[in-house]
Amino acid sequence: MSAVQSDIEIARAATKKPIIEIGAKLGIPAEELAPYGHDKAKVSADFIASLADRPNGKLILVTAISPTPAGEGKTTTTVGLGDGLNRIGKKAIVCVREPSLGPCFGVKGGAAGGGYAQVIPMEDINLHFTGDFHAITSAHNLLAAMIDNHIYWGNEQNIDTRRITWRRVMDMNDRALRQVVTSLGGPSNGFPRESGFDITVASEVMAILCLAEDLADLERRLGEIVIGYRVDRSPVFARDLKAHQAMTVLLKNAMQPNLVQTLENNPAFVHGGPFANIAHGCNSVIATKTALKLGDYVVTEAGFGADLGAEKFFDIKCRKAGLMPDAAVIVATVRALKMNGGIKKEDLSAENVQALVRGAANLGRHIANVRKFGVPVVVAINHFTSDTGAEIEALKDYAARHGADAIVCRHWADGSAGAAELAEKVVELAESGQAKFQPLYPDNLPLMDKIEIVASKIYHAAEVTADKGVRDQLKAWEEQGYGNLPVCMAKTQYSFSTDPNLRGAPEGHVVHVREVRLSAGAGFVVAITGEIMTMPGLPRSPSAERIRLNETGEVEGLF
Known part of the structure; x- marks a missing residue:
């Protein structure tokens, strides 16, 4: 294995199996898969419904310390742990989110893992994939168009145009669209009003798709969307405009989970993708529940640090879907913790145990927070070549003082072999019966x-x-x-x-x-x-400047 290869080069060199074979490993008949090419497929709703009486496997959450420009590698660790569990003989399935085009062309890049712990086909997953985000964008904007159309044709619902809350969306970072005025150009174009765009991953339609149990639940939830208020301040629902059924039609295929594979040909569901800082940050309930019926272990992730993704995974996704997590992995890196300890990015390669210990307070806070939900924790030290022995030992000692094992993981360089020790510890925690999950607060509080x-x-x-x-x-x-x-x-x-x-x-x-x-x-x-935006902007030098097709027609610049 060559450490100098880029993520996309490693992914492109992988030996993929036909997706029908990946499905067969899970007991999914070929006729229950709708292939998108040879390496990705959607699982049919009928097959998913047939799994209802099967017992659930163990649910493992991968979360992380607060993100820094130094990088943490949460998705990489999620994929590596899934491969590691399969390596030690467990039937494990990875469940991760679909990447958004906004960050992909912005500063973050893709979200298919990295090194030798990736889900593939990496280019497809990071770009248009199976069209789910396009369907969500279309369904959201259909509702927006029907609102303005309803007002144009007489406003039977008596909607107060000053109190319309439903904006439009697109799956791209575009700060110029945050606040706009629509319907300019005269009476034939409708009634001008102030509105704006959010990024697709912030859409309530995205959140609904990721929390819905099936198509019937999806349609009901879409009908419950509040688009604004009447003159008398009563809410107007999407169902009042007769929009929810057509929206469901647009989302029919997007609702079904996408089956792909890891570099080591293990199954992975990649489905849904709400942001964790402006939405709930988890893959779809239907993908997670399907995986729990098909595997002994399901490894899923929640976006950003545990204060955001994990809290919402527990308090929103698990609460609403009746999920009971068995263990949590908090990903940390020596580099990121040193940055939390006050070291600049350009100085992170130099050993600095004192800065590491100062920054480790961030890890300690996350460990304590996850335990508040009754879930046992292990720390995954995502290894970088610049890490020194003294820094690794200091980090292990810090975690031990906070009651958690910290395990060095080298899945980026070594694939499943680099995550086998973490997999063993996860199995130990999940099988111990320690988990006593409960949300942070009851439903009935104000x-x-x-x-x-x-x-x-x-x-x-x-x-x-x-x-x-x-x-x-x-x-x-x-x-x-x-x-x-x-x-x-x-x-x-x-x-x-x-x-x-x-x-x-x-x-x-x-x-x-x-x-x-x-x-x-x-x-x-x-x-x-704070200053959180539901429509991000592109950075001074966006990744889009470096993404291109080479002379052989292959994509370059994705990472």
């Missing part, structure tokens, strides 16, 4: 109380502030019957606080909720804090 619990117990904030309008809106939703919903905190991924520059494990900060949004169909209330 919405503001739920926000304050997350902010205090997970972020260690001293106070939550919100304008009167935000508090009044939360109370109004409670009066309308939405008080039992969980909250989805929209917050920077880089810090426990709302200040992305405040690394480590800050205490006593203030979380200001500047806006709240009701996702009635998805079944949660979004609390937007």
Whole structure:
């Protein structure tokens, strides 16, 4: 194995098996797969329904410390652990999210893993894949078009155009579309109003698809979407505009999980992709539940650090879907922890145990937080060649003092062999019966109380502030019957606080909720804090500048 090869070169050199063979390993008949080429397929709804009476396997969550520019490798570790579990004789399935084109062409790059721990076909997964995101974009914007069309033809529902909350979406970072005015150009184009675009992964339709149990549940949830309010302040639902059934038609195929494989030809479901800082950050419920019926172990991930992805995985996905996680893996790197300890990115290659220990407070906070949900934890040290023996030992000692084993993982360079030790520890935890999962807060608390619990117990904030309008809106939703919903905190991924520059494990900060949004169909209330954007922008030098086709027609520049 050559460490100098890029991710895309490694993926391109892989020996793929026909997707029908991957399905056969799971007991999926060929006729129950809808192939998209030879290396990816969707699993039929009828086959999924036939699995209902089977017992579930063990559910393992992979989460991470707070992300830094130094990199953590959560998806890489998820894939490596899945391969590692198969290597030690377990029937394991990986469940990860589909990448968004926005980050792919922006700064983050793709999300198919890396090195020798990837899901393939890497290029397809990172680009258009099976068209799921396009279907979600179309369904979302169909509803937007029907809102404006309804108003144009007489506004029978008496919609207050000043209080329409449904914006449009596209799967690309485009700051110029954050705030726009629609319907300019005269009476034939409708009534001008202020609106805007979010990125597709922030769409409530994405959240609904990822939380729906089946097509009937999907259609019901789409009908529950609140698009705005009438003049009398009563909510207007998508079903009032007769939009939800056509939206379901557009999403019929997108609803079915996508089956692919790892570099080691082990099965993986790649389905759904809500952001973790502005949505709930997990792959689809239907993919996870299908995998649990087909495998002994299911390894899934939640986006960004455990304060975002893991909290939402537990408090939203597991709560709503009745999932019971058996163990959690927190991914950490020596480099990222040194950055949390105050070291600049260009100085990370030099040994600095003191900075590592300072930054490890971030890891300690995440370990404690995950345990608050009753889930046992192991730390995966995603190995970099610059890591020194003293730094590794200091990190292991720190984790041990916080009651967790820390295991060095080399799956990026060595594939499943580099994750076998982690796999053994995960099996030990999952089989121990230690897991006693429970959400952080009960359903029946007021919405503001739920926000304050997350902010205090997970972020260690001293106070939550919100304008009167935000508090009044939360109370109004409670009066309308939405008080039992969980909250989805929209917050920077880089810090426990709302200040992305405040690394480590800050205490006593203030979380200001500047806006709240009701996702009635998805079944949660979004609390937007800090400077978080639901439509990101491209960086000064976006990855798109380096993505191209070479002289043989192959894609270059993806990573």
